[in-house]
Amino acid sequence: MTLERKMLRRSFFGMSAFLKSQEGLLLLILLVVMFILSRMSTQFLTTGNLLALTRLFVEVGLMTLPMTMIIITGGVDLSVGSMFGFTAVMLGAVWQYWGLPLPAAIVVTLGIGTLCGLFNGLLVTRVRLPPLIVTLATLAIYRGLAFGVSQARSVRGWPESFQFLGQGYLGPFPIQFLLWVSAAVAVALFLGRTAYGRYVYAIGNNETAARFSGIPVDRLKLALFAFSGFMASLAGTIFVARVTTTRADAGTGMELDVIAAVVLGGTSISGGSGSIVGTTLGLLIISLLRNGLTLAGIKGDATVIIIGAVLVLAVWLNRLFARQR
Amino acid sequence: MNATNAFAPTGTRRSLLAPLQSQEATLAIFLALLVTGLAVATPAFLEAQNLRDVLVNASFPAIAAIGMTMVIVSAEIDISIGSILAVVAVLTGNLALTGMPIPLVFLIGLLAGTLLGALNGALVAYARIPSIIVTLGALSFWRGLVIYLTQGAWIYNMPEAFHFAQRSWLGVPIPVWMMIVLIALAGLFMRYSPLGRQFYAVGGNRQAAMLAGIPIKRRVFLVFTLNGFFAAIAALIYASRFSVVQSNAGLGFEFQVITAVVVGGTSIMGGTGTIWGSFLGALLLAVIGTGMTFLKVSPYWLQTVQGSLILLAVVLDVVRRRQVLVR
Numbered sequence: 001m002t003l004e005r006k007m008l009r010r011s012f013f014g015m016s017a018f019l020k021s022q023e024g025l026l027l028l029i030l031l032v033v034m035f036i037l038s039r040m041s042t043q044f045l046t047t048g049n050l051l052a053l054t055r056l057f058v059e060v061g062l063m064t065l066p067m068t069m070i071i072i073t074g075g076v077d078l079s080v081g082s083m084f085g086f087t088a089v090m091l092g093a094v095w096q097y098w099g100l101p102l103p104a105a106i107v108v109t110l111g112i113g114t115l116c117g118l119f120n121g122l123l124v125t126r127v128r129l130p131p132l133i134v135t136l137a138t139l140a141i142y143r144g145l146a147f148g149v150s151q152a153r154s155v156r157g158w159p160e161s162f163q164f165l166g167q168g169y170l171g172p173f174p175i176q177f178l179l180w181v182s183a184a185v186a187v188a189l190f191l192g193r194t195a196y197g198r199y200v201y202a203i204g205n206n207e208t209a210a211r212f213s214g215i216p217v218d219r220l221k222l223a224l225f226a227f228s229g230f231m232a233s234l235a236g237t238i239f240v241a242r243v244t245t246t247r248a249d250a251g252t253g254m255e256l257d258v259i260a261a262v263v264l265g266g267t268s269i270s271g272g273s274g275s276i277v278g279t280t281l282g283l284l285i286i287s288l289l290r291n292g293l294t295l296a297g298i299k300g301d302a303t304v305i306i307i308g309a310v311l312v313l314a315v316w317l318n319r320l321f322a323r324q325r
Numbered sequence: 326m327n328a329t330n331a332f333a334p335t336g337t338r339r340s341l342l343a344p345l346q347s348q349e350a351t352l353a354i355f356l357a358l359l360v361t362g363l364a365v366a367t368p369a370f371l372e373a374q375n376l377r378d379v380l381v382n383a384s385f386p387a388i389a390a391i392g393m394t395m396v397i398v399s400a401e402i403d404i405s406i407g408s409i410l411a412v413v414a415v416l417t418g419n420l421a422l423t424g425m426p427i428p429l430v431f432l433i434g435l436l437a438g439t440l441l442g443a444l445n446g447a448l449v450a451y452a453r454i455p456s457i458i459v460t461l462g463a464l465s466f467w468r469g470l471v472i473y474l475t476q477g478a479w480i481y482n483m484p485e486a487f488h489f490a491q492r493s494w495l496g497v498p499i500p501v502w503m504m505i506v507l508i509a510l511a512g513l514f515m516r517y518s519p520l521g522r523q524f525y526a527v528g529g530n531r532q533a534a535m536l537a538g539i540p541i542k543r544r545v546f547l548v549f550t551l552n553g554f555f556a557a558i559a560a561l562i563y564a565s566r567f568s569v570v571q572s573n574a575g576l577g578f579e580f581q582v583i584t585a586v587v588v589g590g591t592s593i594m595g596g597t598g599t600i601w602g603s604f605l606g607a608l609l610l611a612v613i614g615t616g617m618t619f620l621k622v623s624p625y626w627l628q629t630v631q632g633s634l635i636l637l638a639v640v641l642d643v644v645r646r647r648q649v650l651v652r
Contacts, residue, residue: 076457123636123640127640127643128643129639129640129643130593130594132402132457132593133587133593133635133639134636134639136404136580136583136635137632137633137635137636137639138632138636139580139632140580140584140628140629140631140632140635141628141629141632141633141636142632143628144625144626144627144628144629144630144631144632145629147625147626147628148623148625148626148629151623151625152625248625253465256461256464256465259461263458269455269457269458270455302469302473303469304465304466304468304469304472305465305466305469305470305473307465308461308462308463308464308465308466308469309462309466311458311461311462311465312448312454312458312459312462312463312466315454315455315458316448316452316454319452319453319454
């Protein structure tokens with residue numbers, strides 16, 4: 001089939017093309033999941049529950065944004081859960097032990113998160129280590145720092161004004177939900193509409209070619225890893241404001257949720273393709289599954305089983321579809 | 326990362342000094358210095374009972390590191406063995422409680438671990454899913470299943486025969502004997518057997534290995550299956566070492582084992598590495614773990630130390646690789 005024919009067909013049957021795309025498929029799955037879950041529990045499809053749910057997925061959601069871009073470049077960041085926990089602990093430490101005012105403590109925390117990410121990025125771009133092994137090592141290092149700094153003690157007594165960030169509403173919407181929506185839109189626009197966004201795809205498709213085309217591959221990768229650290233610390237800050245305590249083990253295994261959402265959203269684990277829309281749909285499916293199954297009386301540990309299976313299944317299906325195309 | 330290198334066990338050009346330049350030698354010297362330092366700082370470190378504890382603590386990561394070395398040498402990764410260990414430990418513990426003959430219990434445990442490894446291998450080799458995704462999924466799947474089924478309950482009151490890891494022969498604990506024998510056999514296997522060399526070829530240059538007629542998929546499948554088998558042996562030691570089995574058994578175990586392998590000089594890019602190096606790596610981790618207790622360092626820092634070690638080892642690996650290229 002010639003290209004013109006193909007394009008004609010696509011515009012003619014735009015709807016069927018959408019349904020055949022990964023995003024369309026995901027939307028369909030999302031609707032089916034919502035339907036089944038609403039049958040299993042009467043509380044599921046209530047506005048109250050759905051809005052409360054947005055609170056829970058925002059923390060993972062913020063981290064899926066840089067993760068999507070990192071995976072598109074062909075890398076991965078396994079250390080996000082540990083950066084999340086470490087920065088949450090550091091927020092408590094900076095605020096309570098250094099005695100900084102809270103706004104300053106938040107800025108310092110975000111700075112620490114960015115530095116953690118920057119460290120990952122430097123090891124990847126300067127020392128040329130594979131992202132997988134770098135972030136596997138820093139996963140342990142940052143988690144160890146979280147335990148070491150806090151000695152497994154928690155910091156409590158956060159002021160009301162700070163808790164607003166994790167528990168407040170602006171109109172009908174939770175604060176952090178609005179934060180996440182604006183971040184997601186910004187990243188989606190960056191990826192789709194700016195030259196640097198397109199570079200991200202170029203790196204994932206063929207890094208050598210990208211380098212020869214004069215794309216600042218290393219600087220871009222470095223920025224993405226730093227952004228990942230920043231988002232993890234932002235999510236960590238919101239987490240502290242939501243649960244009003246710091247825990248050194250916060251976010252353990254969170255990288256699984258983040259990567260699962262991204263990969264389920266159709267981002268190829270070998271790089272080169274993916275979208276924020278897809279990631280968001282993947283995130284919604286995973287969060288709804290978690291929340292819905294919990295409401296239906298299934299314990300938290302069992303949802304981990306399902307997410308593990310969904311992750312492997314999603315990549316496998318993606319491979320099968322990719323081979324067909 | 327080139328095919329000729331893959332077949333030279335210690336790396337590049339052979340000279341009299343070559344063994345001293347290897348990561349294994351560096352590691353052995355470092356280990357000796359560390360033990361000496363600890364012995365000077367706290368003489369109690371050299372007491373027979375403590376040395377026995379260190380060796381037993383090293384034994385099950387070292388045995389699991391055999392399989393992991395094969396996986397990483399083949400340029401794959403398996404981060405699910407902590408969960409495989411939990412499945413086998415909980416399964417055998419529960420079976421032992423039913424009064425089943427203990428040898429049969431152990432056999433079923435080994436079979437279960439091998440099967441879980443084979444499942445990983447099938448998904449990687451035949452369904453062509455990247456090993457990091459397969460084993461990340463398996464990590465949470467099996468861990469979740471164990472916690473869900475046991476509801477977090479501990480298993481105890483196993484029959485006396487179950488606790489083989491607590492017994493000794495000639496004053497040396499059984500797990501240590503197992504470690505020595507398995508490390509020796511696997512080391513010889515990887516160095517001299519055609520199958521062992523094929524693992525290096527698969528990891529060193531997959532394209533070349535395929536052209537040389539090595540069945541890549543079957544080898545990758547085999548490597549993961551073997552990894553499950555060795556993880557199961559580690560699990561049997563783990564389960565029978567103390568009088569209880571917890572459902573969070575082996576949490577973070579994969580990290581300990583990967584650290585041992587990478588610190589032991591196996592390149593994360595595949596193609597090079599020795600069982601002997603991984604053994605030294607496991608030993609080093611056990612000494613550091615015990616040493617920190619002796620020096621009264623909070624155990625909360627342990628993960629940071631392990632993570633830093635892994636980074637140090639891979640950076641050294643890259644540096645050495647560049648020197649090889651320069652020559």
